Amino acid sequence: MPRRLLSRLVLWAMLGSAPGGAVAQALTGASYAEPTTRYDHGVLGDAVEWGALRLSRAGAPDLLIRLPQTRVFEDLAPRLVDLGALRAAMVVESDLQRGARLALYTADGLFAATPFIGQRNRWLAPVGAADLDGDGQVELAYVDRPHLAKRLRIWRVVPGAQELREVASAEDLTNHRIGWDHIAGGLRDCGDGPEMVLASGDWGRVIVARLRAGGITREALGPYSEAAMAQALACR
Incomplete structure (x- = not known):
């Protein structure tokens, strides 16, 4: 499937529950938005990356995570992962000077990330x-x-x-x-x-x-x- 079609897919999942039976605010989907050419790495075959991440949430409006001009999502599509009671979107986020890192975004925003690789175009x-x-x-x-x-x-x-x-x-x-x-x-x-x-x-x-x-x-x-x-x- 072409990269740009993959990037626009929303990854759907069933709602999760917090310990004790309380329903946690959960992600129901994630997709990239705001295509950009501000990072000229082109590792995935073209110069277009993504400047924002749209998170669909249970019982709440969508959350749009817009990166600063020094970063992009250098990726195919977000991946929803369940971490116990917590659901997150796993993404590749790249800094124009420090290269890529793996990041987790929950319904509230950035949750955790690995260190950046440390060099541009990595x-x-x-x-x-x-x-x-x-x-x-x-x-x-x-x-x-x-x-x-x-x-x-x-x-x-x-x-x-x-x-x-x-x-x-x-x-x-x-x-x-x-x-x-x-x-x-x-x-x-x-x-x-x-x-x-x-x-x-x-x-x-x-x-x-x-x-x-x-x-x-x-x-x-x-x-x-x-x-x-x-x-x-x-x-x-």
Whole structure:
């Protein structure tokens, strides 16, 4: 699907509940708005990024998050993730001088974010969000600089705090080529819990990565191709 169509999709989800049965104000959808060309990175195939994030909320008007002129959403589409009783939109937010970071926006605005990579024209490609190790907490996974560093990084919300803590990382993995208007791979569950489907750093193999108590394990499934990646995601 073309990038601009993907960017305009609203990701719908059922309402969440807070502990004790009280209904929490929840996100029901998220989409990017206000296209802009103020950041000339073009990593996703064109010069158009997004200056705002529109959050649809249960029982409340939409919330429009408008970034300052020094930032853009350098992304395909927001991803709704459930963090226990809290629902958030997971997005890639880039600073014109400091590069990208992964950020979480709730119905009230910015909740938490990773540090910016630290340099202009440095990007990250999300893999997904899920309870990757079966401990009841949701992890957020992305590839840090998929064209350069090729480092899988996994983060978790610090309990009781509005911040993220890195819990694991692994080298020589990627999920994007410069100019692609999509991100390869993602998450799958073939019956043993969520797994991350990626490519080896040289794009030679399809890799399944798993978060375990001892860190990140990986398994090579076979030679990389788009068809092989799709079959891996479909558990075939």
